[in-house]
Amino acid sequence: MKLYWCPKTRAIRALWMLEETGVAFERVLVDIRDPVAKAGAAFRSVSPMGKVPALEDESTRLWDSGAICLYLADRYPAAGLAPAIGAADRGAYLQWVLYTNAVIEPAMAEKFSAATVSVGAHGWGSYEQMLEVLRTGLTRGPWILGERFSAADVLLATSCQFLMQFKLVVDDPVLSGYVERCAERPAYQRAAAAETF
Numbered sequence: 001m002k003l004y005w006c007p008k009t010r011a012i013r014a015l016w017m018l019e020e021t022g023v024a025f026e027r028v029l030v031d032i033r034d035p036v037a038k039a040g041a042a043f044r045s046v047s048p049m050g051k052v053p054a055l056e057d058e059s060t061r062l063w064d065s066g067a068i069c070l071y072l073a074d075r076y077p078a079a080g081l082a083p084a085i086g087a088a089d090r091g092a093y094l095q096w097v098l099y100t101n102a103v104i105e106p107a108m109a110e111k112f113s114a115a116t117v118s119v120g121a122h123g124w125g126s127y128e129q130m131l132e133v134l135r136t137g138l139t140r141g142p143w144i145l146g147e148r149f150s151a152a153d154v155l156l157a158t159s160c161q162f163l164m165q166f167k168l169v170v171d172d173p174v175l176s177g178y179v180e181r182c183a184e185r186p187a188y189q190r191a192a193a194a195e196t197f
């Protein structure tokens with residue numbers, strides 16, 4: 001399995017997720033700030049938009065952090081990163097796995113671009129709604145599904161990190177406490193160590 005990755009990007013999600021599974025993989029650095037590196041044929045065959053993270057697993061090619069997390073959780077069930085199909089919390093799991101790319105990211109784009117909000121028409125509602133629903137979800141703790149850590153936490157915690165890093169959220173104990181709990185996980189620490197080479 002090959003992970004196309006670049007430090008300080010959304011690729012941390014895939015890297016952390018791979019570390020949580022404990023499986024062997026190859027990490028391939030693609031400097032997305034370098035147009036030549038980004039245009040490489042091998043990378044583009046896995047990531048048509050030239051974005052990281054991208055994952056190649058035999059004939060499977062994925063170029064979205066949410067899809068990669070879902071894929072790895074199902075591919076390596078022994079790691080326990082997803083409730084099984086039919087389990088009581090499978091629905092909640094799917095809902096929260098999709099929340100990052102379907103709701104948080106568009107809401108962040110709304111905030112950054114100071115776009116006019118149309119709560120009824122925009123699939124993500126509004127930035128404020130996104131945050132309120134996320135905070136409420138996290139109050140169950142320690143993880144988004146309660147007692148059980150899952151791939152949804154990898155996506156949501158990294159989103160919370162980005163919200164805090166970009167100062168969209170300041171002094172929020174619910175979000176920062178969640179990020180701190182995740183940062184204590186050995187798999188997260190191994191992934192974070194790769195970011196600081």
Ligand SMILES: N[C@@H](CCC(=O)N[C@@H](CS)C(=O)NCC(=O)O)C(=O)O
Binds near residue numbers: 049
């Ligand atoms: N929906 C994708 C977005 C990936 C994405 O936009 N990655 C950025 C880095 S954080 C990137 O590779 N940008 C380079 C570019 O678009 O040129 C995901 O969640 O993985």
